[in-house]
Amino acid sequence: MTSVPSSQKALEVVQFGDPLKGALKLNKEAPVPKPGDGQVLVEMKYACLNPADVFTVQGIYPGVKNVTEKKPGFVAGLEGSGKVVGTGSGCSLKIGSRVVPLLGEKAGSWQQYLVVNEKQCIPVPDDVDDATAAQLFVNPLTVVGMLDEIQQNAPIKDNPWIVQSAANSTLGRMFIQLAKKRGLKTINVIRTSATKQELVQLGADEVVVVSEESDVTKKILQITGGKGAAAVVDAVGGEIGTACCSSLAKGGLFQGYGLQSGQPIQVSNSDLIFKDIVIRGFWLAIWFPKQSSSVVQEVFDMFRKKELVPHIQKIFELEDYLEAFKAQFSPDRRGKILFKLT
Ligand SMILES: NC(=O)c1ccc[n+]([C@@H]2O[C@H](COP(=O)([O-])OP(=O)(O)OC[C@H]3O[C@@H](n4cnc5c(N)ncnc54)[C@H](OP(=O)(O)O)[C@@H]3O)[C@@H](O)[C@H]2O)c1
Numbered sequence: 621m622t623s624v625p626s627s628q629k630a631l632e633v634v635q636f637g638d639p640l641k642g643a644l645k646l647n648k649e650a651p652v653p654k655p656g657d658g659q660v661l662v663e664m665k666y667a668c669l670n671p672a673d674v675f676t677v678q679g680i681y682p683g684v685k686n687v688t689e690k691k692p693g694f695v696a697g698l699e700g701s702g703k704v705v706g707t708g709s710g711c712s713l714k715i716g717s718r719v720v721p722l723l724g725e726k727a728g729s730w731q732q733y734l735v736v737n738e739k740q741c742i743p744v745p746d747d748v749d750d751a752t753a754a755q756l757f758v759n760p761l762t763v764v765g766m767l768d769e770i771q772q773n774a775p776i777k778d779n780p781w782i783v784q785s786a787a788n789s790t791l792g793r794m795f796i797q798l799a800k801k802r803g804l805k806t807i808n809v810i811r812t813s814a815t816k817q818e819l820v821q822l823g824a825d826e827v828v829v830v831s832e833e834s835d836v837t838k839k840i841l842q843i844t845g846g847k848g849a850a851a852v853v854d855a856v857g858g859e860i861g862t863a864c865c866s867s868l869a870k871g872g873l874f875q876g877y878g879l880q881s882g883q884p885i886q887v888s889n890s891d892l893i894f895k896d897i898v899i900r901g902f903w904l905a906i907w908f909p910k911q912s913s914s915v916v917q918e919v920f921d922m923f924r925k926k927e928l929v930p931h932i933q934k935i936f937e938l939e940d941y942l943e944a945f946k947a948q949f950s951p952d953r954r955g956k957i958l959f960k961l962t
Pocket residue numbers: 670671672758759762786787788789790791792810811812855856860876877878879880881902903904905950951952953955956
């Protein structure tokens with residue numbers, strides 16, 4: 621084991637609620653854990669601030685055990701990257717190996733050191749940098765999963781049009797890139813025009829700006845020649861999700877995967893009956909365990925070839941977590957907020 625300190629900085633959820641109003645506290649003297657049999661100690665380099673982490677702090681995300689058990693007093697953060705600095709007995713990973721720890725329902729990436737089972741570490745190839753690797757899991761794999769679902773179950777044979785809401789999100793930007801690679805055309809629904817040109821440069825086929833359109837559904841129908849979209853992926857819900865859903869073609873597939881407006885969509889019985897649309901959700905936590913490990917290598921490969929670029933808005937020190945959350949809640953961001961941990 622290389623020399624590691626006995627204490628570390630960790631951003632802890634001390635009560636569920638608003639991250640800007642006392643739900644979080646930086647513990648500068650948290651103990652550094654020791655790896656047991658089959659476990660490694662990872663010195664974390666970067667961690668993401670994802671919307672699911674915000675929901676974790678708020679106490680509404682069902683993917684983290686402390687949330688479902690209503691037990692604050694833990695370190696949040698679903699993903700990040702780092703390197704192995706200690707190993708328990710029976711481990712084959714070497715000290716210095718760069719890894720992405722899969723933390724699952726334990727979470728805990730917002731700290732400098734964490735212990736994880738060796739089997740839950742994904743080795744990072746040399747030609748993928750730490751900040752990119754920190755974003756390996758949550759967003760890229762969701763994009764791959766939703767596109768697989770569309771290619772298997774949406775009526776895309778004579779209709780390549782896919783609508784996505786929250787298209788300016790970090791995930792939305794990757795969705796544009798990968799959909800294009802797979803021969804699909806995207807209609808990208810965004811709130812304001814601030815980032816429209818950037819999305820076009822990324823490969824967006826069409827951009828619909830909600831603040832400039834009196835009728836989003838009508839606009840999508842116009843773009844698709846009256847046919848409607850083969851699929852919708854919606855991270856917003858509420859009025860925007862409803863407008864996108866109403867634009868589906870016959871047999872179209874709606875995948876709800878985010879809660880950004882906090883509001884439900886409305887689905888017309890008429891669309892269910894006469895257009896036979898399919899409404900379902902997508903959650904990585906359900907999809908990923910059914911996949912083979914090659915799906916992760918597929919993402920690394922796309923990172924390498926720059927076919928999939930996870931954009932970064934700004935990197936914050938853990939001490940500046942309040943500023944990080946303010947940036948997270950600002951509109952028209954251009955990528956992910958990361959924490960730099962060591
Ligand atoms: N189901 C799953 O398994 C899964 C996995 C990964 C991610 N997700 C979801 O995917 C979405 C994108 O993730 P991300 O990391 O890419 O997010 P992100 O970079 O933080 O971006 C969030 C996006 O939400 C939009 N937004 C926020 N509040 C909104 C509102 N009230 N109405 C409309 N749009 C709103 C923002 O729009 P502006 O650009 O206009 O500011 C921004 O584009 C999130 O909802 C996340 O929870 C789901």
